[in-house]
Amino acid sequence: GAGVSQSPRYKVAKRGQDVALRCDPISGHVSLFWYQQALGQGPEFLTYFQNEAQLDKSGLPSDRFFAERPEGSVSTLKIQRTQQEDSAVYLCASSLAEWPQHFGDGTRLSIL
Amino acid sequence: RKEVEQDPGPFNVPEGATVAFNCTYSNSASQSFFWYRQDCRKEPKLLMSVYSSGNEDGRFTAQLNRASQYISLLIRDSKLSDSATYLCVVNGGTGRRALTFGSGTRLQVQP
Numbered sequence: 001g002a003g004v005s006q007s008p009r010y011k012v013a014k015r016g017q018d019v020a021l022r023c024d025p026i027s028g029h030v031s032l033f034w035y036q037q038a039l040g041q042g043p044e045f046l047t048y049f050q051n052e053a054q055l056d057k058s059g060l061p062s063d064r065f066f067a068e069r070p071e072g073s074v075s076t077l078k079i080q081r082t083q084q085e086d087s088a089v090y091l092c093a094s095s096l097a098e099w100p101q102h103f104g105d106g107t108r109l110s111i112l
Numbered sequence: 113r114k115e116v117e118q119d120p121g122p123f124n125v126p127e128g129a130t131v132a133f134n135c136t137y138s139n140s141a142s143q144s145f146f147w148y149r150q151d152c153r154k155e156p157k158l159l160m161s162v163y164s165s166g167n168e169d170g171r172f173t174a175q176l177n178r179a180s181q182y183i184s185l186l187i188r189d190s191k192l193s194d195s196a197t198y199l200c201v202v203n204g205g206t207g208r209r210a211l212t213f214g215s216g217t218r219l220q221v222q223p
Contacts, residue, residue, distance in 0.1 A: 031209060042116070042199050042213030043156065056210060091155060099144060099203075101211060103155035 002026065004104035006092050012110045013082050021077045021107045025094030032075050033101060034067055035091040043091050049075060082111045115139055118200050118214035126222050129190045133217045135183040135200030142202040142212075145176055147185050150197045150216065159185075159198070190221045 005024040013019050025032050030051050035043035036059075045059040051072035060067070064082075069075040079086055087110050093101040118135045125131050137145075145162035160167065162174040162183055173186040183200055197216040204210045 033210070035211075035213075040215070042201075042215050043211075045204075045210035045212065048209050050209075056208070059210065098209060099161070100146070100158045103157070105155050 004092055004094050004102055006090075006104040006107050008107060009105065010108045010110075012112065014112050015082060015084060017082055018078065018080045019082055019109065021079075021090050021109070023075045023077070023092030023094075023104060025073065025075070025092070026096075026102060029094035029096050029102075030072070031095045031098075031101075032069060033093040033095075034075070034077050035093065035103075036061075037089040037091055037106070039088075046077070046090075079109075082109075084111050087111045113138060114215070115212045116200055116202055116214035118217050120215055120217060122218040122220050124220045124222060125190055127190055127192060129221075130186065130188045131190055131219060132187075133185045133198055133200070133219075135185075135214055137181050137183065137200075137202045137212075139202065139205055139212070140181065141205030143205065144203040145183055146201040146211075147172075147174055147183075148199040148201050148213070150199055152197075156199055156213075187219075190219075192221050192223060195219055195221045 032049045034046040037043040048056040049069040064080045066078045089106040091106045093103045095101045147159040148156040149159045150156045166175045171188045175184045200214040
């Protein structure tokens with residue numbers, strides 16, 4: 001069956017550019033999560049949606065990071081004025097109930 | 113201090129060996145505990161949930177000690193295919209859906 005789908009798989013941007021990362025959760029999953037994973041580290045929580053409501057955005061590192069899920073399905077994570085420290089893998093996960101969270105392959109973002 | 117601490121390894125073991133990973137967590141309000149497996153350049157995948165009574169899934173056994181805030185994973189009869197990074201994961205406490213991950217312990221099973 002279809003899992004969590006993320007696009008693009010790889011993204012290279014120049015410092016200062018804006019980027020948008022897309023996540024298609026598993027159909028019917030009401031909960032959607034974004035995580036950031038730096039090289040050699042575990043994923044770190046960014047934000048959580050239940051349907052279209054963003055219930056927790058405590059992990060967003062700055063106001064340059066913005067996420068939305070307007071129709072309660074597809075979500076977009078936007079990073080404005082990218083900086084080199086934003087280089088990481090951005091993982092999206094979805095879940096039907098509270099657990100388990102199913103992860104997508106991630107978007108590898110490189111800021112030059 | 114990180115919320116979830118793991119020995120980064122790597123653990124290099126021969127096929128057939130038994131290997132144990134340990135993890136400690138700092139948030140006493142955490143309610144749910146998991147081990148995830150992550151292969152190189154792949155997404156994390158749930159290996160097993162961890163319960164206070166301990167639980168087993170084939171060659172894998174997980175234990176939780178709430179008093180010590182300690183979680184363990186035991187892998188028996190290691191296979192080459194077990195080579196991966198094992199992530200200790202806890203939730204953020206009552207009502208929080210966010211997961212907190214350790215940095216992972218890398219396992220390399222040698223032929």
